[in-house]
Amino acid sequence: MFAQPVTSKWVLATTNPANLGVIVKQIRNLFIFLTLSLVMSGSVMADSVGPELKINRANGDKCVLPADEMRKDHMKHLQHQRDDTMRDGIRTEKFSLKECINCHANKDEADKYIPVNAPGEFCQSCHAYTSVKLDCFECHATKPRDTAFHPIVSDKMKAFADVHDAPKTKSMLDTIAAKAGAK
Template structure:
């Protein structure tokens, strides 16, 4: 009546098929995380530790944006004796000036399209506009 010999193999195939994206993705991308490059002579010390910045840089940038644009708070932060103005161009891009190597490598990997560049000029565009003046 029932084909009992196909139930277990059928369940195994079903589980493999349903979980395929999870284990396939884990096997193929395990060691491929990009390592953003700092430009030669770039600071080794950031406003926060690297692990924190990898996970939370967008929240920090959003907080700075809200402080500066909405609250008018342009307080310069001093961390470990170094002063950092709040701002993408004034703080972050002074060290991380190679957007393609630093920002884009991780954002492309994570399939994230940040909206920073909707308002800010990329470092190359900023340099060319300053050269025109």
């Protein structure tokens, strides 16, 4: 009942202890295959394969690392940075995902940002080509955002306060402005 007729050679080999040699051979072949494919993939220059990327050269011509390193290791760096930022609050910009997006998000004709995970955009085109799931943007913003008004306001306020030794909060500015207006 339990032993259904097996068709795969691999299963046949494993079920019979006498075939240990076969298994060893198969494992060896697998290794050779994997190594070869690794070597092959490395030796074929990446320029000649893969999708054409939309890169916004207006933001500069160079990434933080040479392109082939980034192709291979971007996730390694991002993951390392992610833990540093998340756990320790280290916010260096070199490998920050936010900076990646700032640079790699393109704009449409209406001068609006297109999400980097939209079809044909920088992140998505490669990930679609290689069939690798793009999980970052389940949570991370897909385009730069300059509308978050508090940071901007507070930055200006801070600059203003630094120069004029003045109060920082909106309410106080309102009060001041109101009083100035009354005078």
